[in-house]
Amino acid sequence: MARTNPAQFIQQTRAEISKVVWPTRREVILTTVMVFVMAALTAVFFALVDIGIRSALEAVLNAF
Template structure:
């Protein structure tokens, strides 16, 4: 395993961090809003699936019970 000098390691880390493209405030806000919208849509979808399955089960149980 190659060992590196701590000073050299810090320089490499700083070089790599400088390459990172940080998102703008607008991009962060837009993606945050999109996550909330998609989470809400997913919750509604699964709630509807739950209602349909529950109704189907109640129908089958009432038919045979």
């Protein structure tokens, strides 16, 4: 691999960064809200699964 000097590296880095499409403020807020909603739904789902497993296990143990 050919080595580049620091000036070329910085120039190439700036060229690549200029190609990046940065999200808008609205997109960032919407994505953040969706992450929190999905995390809350996942937490509720696993809480319900945990309660169901605990109830079933207690029923089995109380049967004996």
